[in-house]
Amino acid sequence: MTSRSIPEPTLKRLAGYLRCLNEIDPPDLEFIASEELGRRTQCPAELVRRDLSYFGEFGRRGVGYNVALLRQTIAKILHLNQRQNVILVGAGNLGRALVAYPGWHQYNLVIVAAFDTDPARIGEEIGGVRVEDASRLSERVDELGARMAILTVPAQAAQPAADQLIAAGIKGILNFAPTPLEAPRSVVVRNVSVITEMAALSYLTSEGA
Amino acid sequence: MTSRSIPEPTLKRLAGYLRCLNEIDPPDLEFIASEELGRRTQCPAELVRRDLSYFGEFGRRGVGYNVALLRQTIAKILHLNQRQNVILVGAGNLGRALVAYPGWHQYNLVIVAAFDTDPARIGEEIGGVRVEDASRLSERVDELGARMAILTVPAQAAQPAADQLIAAGIKGILNFAPTPLEAPRSVVVRNVSVITEMAALSYLTSEGA
Structure with a gap:
């Protein structure tokens, strides 16, 4: 496996690490x-070791992973090792909550x-x-060199x-709007659907699930 | 397959339908x-038919699914066919945005x-x-008969x-806090991690991914 084809579950775990x-x-x-990293991210240690071994040898037997090196390596794999400008469309409550999140900078993500x-x-x-006025979006995306957008509109x-x-x-596009989006293949859309999650939770917490 | 063991991807698609x-x-x-339902939910029609055939025969060849019956059946499968009281912990911007979402009632979910x-x-x-004061949470959960909670705290x-x-x-618990939660096996925790989604988006939109 090369870093060009990281499967979705691994990708999510890497983000978690x-x-x-x-x-x-x-x-x-x-x-x-790996045991401690697994404990803190709720992954079996074996899976942690397997995930990370794909990308090189960071672990030292009996010592563990070098935190700074591992952090740098995962950030690089995820292309989070240099600043990325992100724009947000939809400045309602949800948009405000996301802009206000204090943790973005740790991932080199900046909502500009x-x-x-x-x-x-x-x-x-x-x-x-x-x-800003959404009518100016096109020129501003260009000026800001933004590749990713967060969509928090109705x-x-x-x-x-x-x-x-x-x-x-x-x-x-990270889509929070409760509707699927049509997009060309060259554009990646990821949906965060609160309703889908609640529906799943409803099923999974019901008697007999 | 019985409705007792719906796999995660099917569960998400059912919520989408x-x-x-x-x-x-x-x-x-x-x-x-099924073609139209597939188009609207971005699923192949074949998958729609397969998903729904598990739960009985709703389709009539050349006519399609009865909308009201299918809706009722899926709602029942997901235990969304009767009102459920949901509580929310953390009344910041994100909590406000979720409470304000006008679509809950369609799913019989009520943030009480x-x-x-x-x-x-x-x-x-x-x-x-x-x-309300979080110190009163325990008695209120009891009074309200809430089974699910949305967690929007730091x-x-x-x-x-x-x-x-x-x-x-x-x-x-639907957890929006950017941290994994420890919980006993009898409690279902689902995490909505904006950072994980953005990290995945960063990888998937980078050159060569």
Whole structure:
């Protein structure tokens, strides 16, 4: 397996390891054993070792992984080793919550601009980011060199906004709107559906599931 | 396969079908073909037919599925056919956004109470729900007969809040806090991790992924 074809579950675990390493406690911890990394990310140690062995030899028997090196390596694999400008479309409560999240910088992700169509929101400042007129989205994506966008608009506004993002050259969309999006194959759309998660939770917590 | 052991991908697709049927357009549509249901949920028609055939015969050749019957059946499978009270812990921006989501009622999910530890938030009203003191959580869960909770607190507050929820008898937690939770096997935890999704998006949109 090359890093070009990381399967989805591995990808999610890598992100989990990175999160753990980014927030490592104590912050000066130099080495971490696969057992401990597994415990903190709720993965079996065996799986941790298998995941990480694909990408080289970081572990030292009896010592564990070098925290700084492993962190750097996973960040590089995920292309999170250098700053990426992200834009957000939809400056409602959810958009505000996401902009305000204090952890982005640890992943070199920076929400540099927020857009909305509502005149009442345009010009407002949310979490240090000024809300801009969505009609200026295309030129701003270009100026900001953004590759990824977070979409937090209502369902009926989602497809038009996605079309605008795609036309502006955005390559990846994290979609929070409760509707599937149509996009060309060259654009990656990932959906975060709260309703789907709650429906699954409802099933899984019911008697007999 | 019985409905007792629906695999995760099927579960997510069922939730997607239900969403589509709940928001069917036109609202008086009586029958829907598997091709059309597939198109609207971005699933191959073949998969739609396979998923639904597990649960009985709804389709009529050349006519399609009866929308009302299919909707009712999927809602029943997911235990969304009768009202469920849900509580929310953490009344910040994200919590507010979730409470304000207008689509819950279509799934018979009702966020009946919100809790926070911040005295400045307690007593506030968010989306028609009064924010209550988190110290009263246990008795309120009992009174409200809530089985599921949505957790929208900061990372460091997540485990203590989860422990409190579990002690109060909550059986399912949708965790938005950017940290894994420890929970007994009898409690279902589902994590919505924005950072994990963005990390995956970063990888998948990078050159060569």
